[in-house]
Amino acid sequence: MTTETTTASMARVGTREEWLAARLELLRAEKAFTQQSDELSRQRQALPWVRVEKVYDFDTDEGAATLADLFRGRSQLLLYHFMFGPDYEAGCPSCSTIADGFNGIAVHLANHDVTLAAVSRAPLPRLRAYKQRMGWTFPWASAARTDFNADFNVWFTEAQQRDGLVEYNYRREAAWRLKGAVGPVAEIAAMTGTDPATYTRERPGMSAFVRDGAVVYHTYSTYARGLDALWGMYQWLDRAPKGRNESGVWWRRHDEYGRR
Incomplete structure (x- = not known):
C-alpha cells in the first residue's frame, strides 16, 4: 500500500460539491470565532492600567x-x-x-x-x-x-x-x-x-x-x-491537513534540525 493511499484512508474523501458545502459551514464557525476574538481584544484593552x-x-x-x-x-x-x-x-x-x-x-x-x-x-x-x-x-x-x-x-x-x-x-x-x-x-x-x-x-x-x-x-x-x-508555527499547523499531529517533543531550535 502506498503512502498516498494510507494518508487518504485517514480522511473523509468526497466530491468538490461536498467539500464546498462543508467549507461554507466551517466558514460560519470561523466568522463567529473571529468576532469572538475581536471581542476578547476589546476586553483586553479595557482592563484597568x-x-x-x-x-x-x-x-x-x-x-x-x-x-x-x-x-x-x-x-x-x-x-x-x-x-x-x-x-x-x-x-x-x-x-x-x-x-x-x-x-x-x-x-x-x-x-x-x-x-x-x-x-x-x-x-x-x-x-x-x-x-x-x-x-x-x-x-x-x-x-x-x-x-x-x-x-x-x-x-x-x-x-x-x-x-x-x-x-x-x-x-x-x-x-x-x-x-x-x-x-x-x-x-x-x-x-x-x-x-x-x-x-x-x-x-x-x-x-x-x-x-x-x-x-x-x-x-x-x-x-x-x-x-x-x-x-x-502552530497557527500554520492548525490549517494544515493533519493539524498539529504531535507525538512528544518534535520541534528543535532552527539550527538543530537534521542533527543526529
Whole structure:
C-alpha cells in the first residue's frame, strides 16, 4: 500500500460539491470565532492600567536600563518572558521557536509605536551569544540584577516549588515532585542543559505595558496556552491537513534540525 493511499484512508474523501458545502459551514464557525476574538481584544484593552511603582534595573546592549528605557521612546511595550535562566546552557527550545517569528514582526510594530522585546534572567553575555547563534535582532534584556521575573510570576524559587507556593497562570500549583521525571518536561530540560526542577522554575509568558510621560503602567499578561497565538508555527499547523499531529517533543531550535 502506498503512502498516498494510507494518508487518504485517514480522511473523509468526497466530491468538490461536498467539500464546498462543508467549507461554507466551517466558514460560519470561523466568522463567529473571529468576532469572538475581536471581542476578547476589546476586553483586553479595557482592563484597568496598573501603575508600576518599583524601579527595575535591566542590562541591555545599550547599557543599564529601567523598564521605561525598554520602550525605546515609544508609548507601548510588549515583553516576551523568555525561559533562559542563569543555570541554562541554552535558551528554552520552545521559547526559541516562538522568538523565531519576532524579527519580521518587530520592525512593523516599531513603526506603529510598539516596541517588542524579550526579557530573561540569564546574564547579558549569555543572551548575546545565544541571540547571535539564532540570528535574532530584536531587543533582549537581562533581568539578572532585578526581581522583575518573580514579580511577574515567571520565575520561582526552589522553596516555592517544593512547598506548593508557585502561582502561575493565575492559579496555585501543587508541590512539584520532579526528581527522576521523564517525558516532555525532562526532554526539554535536557535540551537546555538543566534538570526538570531547575528548568521549570522559569516560565514563559508575555506582558504589555504603556508609558504616559515618565509613568509606566502594566496592562496585560498571559501565560501557558495563552501564548499559543504567538507561536507562529502552530497557527500554520492548525490549517494544515493533519493539524498539529504531535507525538512528544518534535520541534528543535532552527539550527538543530537534521542533527543526529
